[in-house]
Amino acid sequence: EYHGDHRACEDPRTMSPSGSFAGFVCWKPDELSQVLDYEAGRLADSVLLAAHSPATVTVGEDGEKITEQEALERLIEIDEHGLKIVPILGKAGSGKSHLVRWFKPHVEQIEDAFVVYVPKGGENLRGLVLGVLDRLDEVGEMDESKELREQLETAFTRVAEEGIEEAILNQISLQLFQISTLESEDIRRQGIAELLRPLFLAEEFRVPMHATGGVVDRYRASVEEETGDLQGEGFRFGVEDIPHPADLRGRLGDAAQESYDQVTSDPVYLEIAAGLISDAFHASIPQLFGLVGQTSLEDVFGAVRKLLLSKGKELYVLIEDLSRMQGFEDALLEAFLVLPTPKGQPQQLCNLHVAIAVTDGFWANYTSEAFRSRVQSMNALDRGNYLYLESISDSHGWDSTTLTSFASRYLNALRVSPQQLEVAYVSAVADGSAVDADAWVPQGCSDCPHMDSCHSSFGATDGQGHYPFNEHSLDAFYQDVVLRPGVERIEGQFNPRFFIEFVLHPILRFSPDHLRDGTFPNAELERDYRLARPLKAGVIASLASSADEDGQRRETLLRYWADPDELPADRAIDLASGIHEAFAISRIGVDRLPEIRGEFSVTGTSISLSWRIPPVATKGVDLK
Numbered sequence: 001e002y003h004g005d006h007r008a009c010e011d012p013r014t015m016s017p018s019g020s021f022a023g024f025v026c027w028k029p030d031e032l033s034q035v036l037d038y039e040a041g042r043l044a045d046s047v048l049l050a051a052h053s054p055a056t057v058t059v060g061e062d063g064e065k066i067t068e069q070e071a072l073e074r075l076i077e078i079d080e081h082g083l084k085i086v087p088i089l090g091k092a093g094s095g096k097s098h099l100v101r102w103f104k105p106h107v108e109q110i111e112d113a114f115v116v117y118v119p120k121g122g123e124n125l126r127g128l129v130l131g132v133l134d135r136l137d138e139v140g141e142m143d144e145s146k147e148l149r150e151q152l153e154t155a156f157t158r159v160a161e162e163g164i165e166e167a168i169l170n171q172i173s174l175q176l177f178q179i180s181t182l183e184s185e186d187i188r189r190q191g192i193a194e195l196l197r198p199l200f201l202a203e204e205f206r207v208p209m210h211a212t213g214g215v216v217d218r219y220r221a222s223v224e225e226e227t228g229d230l231q232g233e234g235f236r237f238g239v240e241d242i243p244h245p246a247d248l249r250g251r252l253g254d255a256a257q258e259s260y261d262q263v264t265s266d267p268v269y270l271e272i273a274a275g276l277i278s279d280a281f282h283a284s285i286p287q288l289f290g291l292v293g294q295t296s297l298e299d300v301f302g303a304v305r306k307l308l309l310s311k312g313k314e315l316y317v318l319i320e321d322l323s324r325m326q327g328f329e330d331a332l333l334e335a336f337l338v339l340p341t342p343k344g345q346p347q348q349l350c351n352l353h354v355a356i357a358v359t360d361g362f363w364a365n366y367t368s369e370a371f372r373s374r375v376q377s378m379n380a381l382d383r384g385n386y387l388y389l390e391s392i393s394d395s396h397g398w399d400s401t402t403l404t405s406f407a408s409r410y411l412n413a414l415r416v417s418p419q420q421l422e423v424a425y426v427s428a429v430a431d432g433s434a435v436d437a438d439a440w441v442p443q444g445c446s447d448c449p450h451m452d453s454c455h456s457s458f459g460a461t462d463g464q465g466h467y468p469f470n471e472h473s474l475d476a477f478y479q480d481v482v483l484r485p486g487v488e489r490i491e492g493q494f495n496p497r498f499f500i501e502f503v504l505h506p507i508l509r510f511s512p513d514h515l516r517d518g519t520f521p522n523a524e525l526e527r528d529y530r531l532a533r534p535l536k537a538g539v540i541a542s543l544a545s546s547a548d549e550d551g552q553r554r555e556t557l558l559r560y561w562a563d564p565d566e567l568p569a570d571r572a573i574d575l576a577s578g579i580h581e582a583f584a585i586s587r588i589g590v591d592r593l594p595e596i597r598g599e600f601s602v603t604g605t606s607i608s609l610s611w612r613i614p615p616v617a618t619k620g621v622d623l624k
Contacts, residue, residue, distance in 0.1 A: 021450045021581045025512045026467070027414040034418040035410060036505045042119070045105045046425030048098075049437045050413045053406045053496075055099050057088070060385035068099060071387055072106055074379070075316075075355050082340035082351040085375045089360050090389040093497030096357035097320040099389055103355055104318055106435050112313045114139065120320035120357075126156060128324060133300065139311075142303045147295040159288060164220055165210040171287055173200040175280035192272050195259040202256040208247040215241040219281055236365075237278035239270045282366070286331065298335035305340070305349035314351040322358040323366075333371050398494035400471040403478055406496065408464035410504060415444025415465075450578075457578025467582065468511055468520070473560040477503045480529040518584040521556040535559040538570035546572075550585045557585060 035047055043051075055068045071088070078084045090096045097120050104117050116135045118128060129152065133145050159167045180194035199205045210216035219235050242264070252260055263273050308315055317336070322329055340349040363372075363386075376384035413421060420442065428440035445451050445465045454460075458467040466474070478494075481502045506528075514520035535558055543551045554572060562575060574580065574587045598611030 021453055021578060022584045023516045023518060024450060024582060025515055026444070026448065027411070027508060027512075028417070029509050029512055031414060031418055032505060032509055035413045036500050036508070043101070044418065044422060044425075045434075046421040047413055047418055048101060049105060049425070049434070050416070050421050050441045051410045052098070052102055052437065053409055055095055055102075055389055057099070058388045059382045061089075061388050063385055063388075066387075068102065071099065072103055074382075074387070075103065075107075075353050076110070078351055078353065079378065081378075082347070082349075083337070083378060084352070085336055085354040085356065085378055086387060087356045087358055087363060087375060088387045088389055089358060089363055091495075092359055093495040094389050095496045096359075096389050098496065100318050100320050100355050100357045107316050107318070107353075109435060110316075113316050114308055114313045115316045115318065118317070118319045118325070120324055126152065129297075132297075136300060136304045139304050140307045142300065142307070144295050144299045144303045148297065148300055151295060155288065165216050167288060168216055168219060168281075168284060169200055169206050169210065171284035172277065172280045173197055174287075175283050176200060176276065179276065179280070189272055189276065192263060192269060193276050195263050196273060196276060198256045198259050199252075199263075202252050204248045204250045204252050205243060205256065205260070208243040209241075235278075235281060237274055237281055239267075239274045241277075242270065242274065296335075297331050298338070301335040302338060302349065305338075305352065308350035309340070309347065314353065317352070317354045319354070319356045322356050323362045329366060330368065333367065337371070337374055398478070400475040402494050403474040403499065404459060404466055404469075404471045405461050406494075406499065407469060407474055407504060408461040408466060410500070411466065412441070412444045412464040414508070416442050450582075453578040453581065457576035457582070468507075468515065470561055470579070472563050474503065476532040476560045477507070477529050480532040483531040515583070519553070520583055521553060521560065523552060523556065525556055525560065529560070532560065533564060536564075536567060536569050539567065539572055542571045548588070553583070553585055554588075557583065 034044070035051060037043055055071075057066050057068060057071045058064065059066060071086070075084060075086045088096045088099060104115065107113055107115055116132060118132060130149070133149060136142075137145055162170075176193050176197045180190055180197060182190070184190045208214060215237060219237075251257070263269050305315055319325070325332055336352060336354050338349065340351055341347040358367075375386075379385065416424075424440050424442055425434060428434040433439045443463050445455070445460070445463060448454070448465075451465070454465050454467050455463075458465060458470045460466060469477075478499055481498050484502075507525075511520055514522045535555060539558060540555060543555050548554060557575065557579070558567060558572060561579060562573070567573065572588060574589070577587070579585075580587050598609060600610075601608045
């Protein structure tokens with residue numbers, strides 16, 4: 001990650017006292033967290049709509065492409081049963097949650113819609129459940145909600161007294177006992193469950209499991225802390241989590257040792273054991289945290305829907321990440337399947353619309369086949385296919401246009417500032433134009449004295465400048481992210497989360513000081529984005545042999561900001577004049593020749609020509 005010293009920003013328009021473009025900064029680093037937060041649920045509606053890039057959604061994993069507006073219409077449209085559930089699947093970081101978050105201000109504009117929004121981050125499991133109850137209580141007073149709150153409080157008090165680590169292991173042991181005593185066609189699985197129970201009662205086996213950083217600690221974090229984020233796949237117990245003999249704290253008792261020897265005697269047994277323990281962990285959450293008892297979440301939703309029906313309203317539930325509800329997602333999803341109108345009876349519950357962002361893996365592993373089948377039947381017009389969100393631009397990859405278009409919206413939101421966006425948004429809500437961001441989002445570059453030089457040198461998308469990036473630097477920086485070993489799951493696609501986290505946020509946070517000091521682009525970029533395409537050896541050699549006081553920065557500039565296709569193999573060149581001015585890097589007088597690139601087509605006796613004049617041709621070109 002790119003890093004450096006950070007000093008608080010003043011008004012960004014005062015960053016260049018001389019009035020020149022050199023060292024100019026048009027954003028405030030202390031506002032980055034209000035704009036560049038990839039957890040969309042934490043963004044204000046005004047910022048989210050201003051920074052939002054249109055998503056490409058497919059019906060089925062590789063099916064027909066539809067717009068996000070068409071995805072929203074699928075949520076709104078409801079069948080004769082008064083029920084619609086729209087899952088949005090995709091990889092972690094692909095923008096699923098952002099799309100569900102984008103639904104929220106649009107749905108809130110629908111007359112008689114009551115919206116329950118379940119955010120991805122910022123709450124632990126208890127907070128998520130209580131947040132849902134708080135929102136449902138706004139409909140009206142309900143005995144069911146009060147009773148469930150009491151159950152939750154009793155359960156959390158019990159867990160606090162017992163200690164969550166011990167409470168978890170005790171509940172796992174109980175779950176394994178229940179599995180071992182239930183009738184099952186899989187006798188081997190049932191037998192291994194019976195073998196595991198004495199292990200979970202043995203202190204020597206339990207101690208390594210709840211060590212700091214161990215499996216119980218990881219599980220506790222997934223339900224107790226605000227950022228129990230496991231890349232959207234939920235908690236899972238693996239074979240590697242079963243303690244090795246060297247990890248055991250002392251010798252096991254005879255019964256436990258015999259069980260341990262049998263379970264670890266065969267890799268197949270270990271896989272079955274890990275699956276059983278994972279299922280037991282999963283089943284323990286409702287028991288531990290009071291989500292089962294006389295009153296259930298289903299009871300509360302039923303009571304709310306009755307009240308909403310009496311008020312002529314419909315219920316919309318928007319879930320940013322189903323994996324954050326792990327452990328009670330079954331009860332929650334089952335509550336959604338209750339039909340408003342029982343067969344042959346008058347309507348008893350209000351209509352229900354549900355959008356769920358979820359990774360492919362969690363959907364396959366933690367939702368029941370019966371539930372998935374019901375959801376497919378609700379989406380018969382799409383032939384039972386789910387909606388998929390693979391990338392912001394195209395499911396086959398990304399290019400520099402993808403990156404500049406995406407970045408320009410966030411850069412514009414930063415220049416305008418979150419406060420001014422909110423003012424503009426409130427006004428737009430009042431006049432009914434809020435859902436069309438193009439109609440109310442101000443242009444942050446319009447009053448800038450450097451706009452012409454900046455846009456012609458760094459580039460712009462729809463009037464929104466790319467500074468301090470250009471298309472080549474964004475491409476190079478993201479190329480590094482794609483190649484990082486820890487994020488290979490990107491698989492060549494555009495991943496908005498990683499682009500924000502590893503490119504936009506760190507560079508915009510730490511570059512202002514270097515820009516003001518005349519030291520940007522600084523050497524840390526070479527280290528932190530070292531996997532990007534290398535600079536041509538001949539260019540490096542020519543810089544090394546010259547007496548250039550800007551040699552090191554020029555090398556970094558050319559590696560990231562130059563077009564690699566236009567850079568000669570054996571010498572350095574100047575880039576667009578505004579780049580040199582902004583970064584205070586002297587020109588060496590070797591300009592690339594303005595090149596007109598174009599296409600032609602011939603129809604009969606007519607020839608059609610189209611061409612592109614590069615920004616560096618600031619004085620024009622002779623078309624002859």
